[in-house]
Amino acid sequence: MTKLTVDASVVIASLLPDEPHRDPALRLLSQFLLDDLKLLTVPLLKYEVTNAIWRALKISRTKPSDAERALREFEFMSIPENQVSCIETLKIAHLYDRSAYDSAYLALAQAQKAPLVTADKKLYNALKDKFDYLLWVEDF
Numbered sequence: 001m002t003k004l005t006v007d008a009s010v011v012i013a014s015l016l017p018d019e020p021h022r023d024p025a026l027r028l029l030s031q032f033l034l035d036d037l038k039l040l041t042v043p044l045l046k047y048e049v050t051n052a053i054w055r056a057l058k059i060s061r062t063k064p065s066d067a068e069r070a071l072r073e074f075e076f077m078s079i080p081e082n083q084v085s086c087i088e089t090l091k092i093a094h095l096y097d098r099s100a101y102d103s104a105y106l107a108l109a110q111a112q113k114a115p116l117v118t119a120d121k122k123l124y125n126a127l128k129d130k131f132d133y134l135l136w137v138e139d140f
Contacts, residue, residue, distance in 0.1 A: 008048035
């Protein structure tokens with residue numbers, strides 16, 4: 001079974017209807033929910049997703065009832081969380097000049113040999129030719 005690391009950009013794309021990469025994100029997460037694919041992530045994911053939903057609510061991009069529905073859907077996904085080394089996260093952040101947040105997902109992908117699937121175009125474009133374990137959500 002294919003094993004992948006997933007970041008917040010993919011999950012958020014699946015939860016908010018106006019996200020540009022919603023369809024491929026939904027396909028990926030559907031395969032996970034059907035047990036056709038193994039996904040993993042870092043504990044940070046739940047806070048990034050909650051923050052993105054809160055920001056969407058704050059700017060009236062979504063309604064309170066839709067925000068709560070989105071978070072219930074996210075909690076139902078139960079994507080397994082894996083800890084990563086702070087030292088490895090720091091090394092990756094320094095090497096690739098990325099935030100510790102992005103680097104935590106990258107460190108997990110590297111440690112688990114489970115490519116990171118992202119819908120974050122800036123991250124993907126910055127590292128697509130430098131980091132071996134990185135996939136664009138629409139290429140999966």
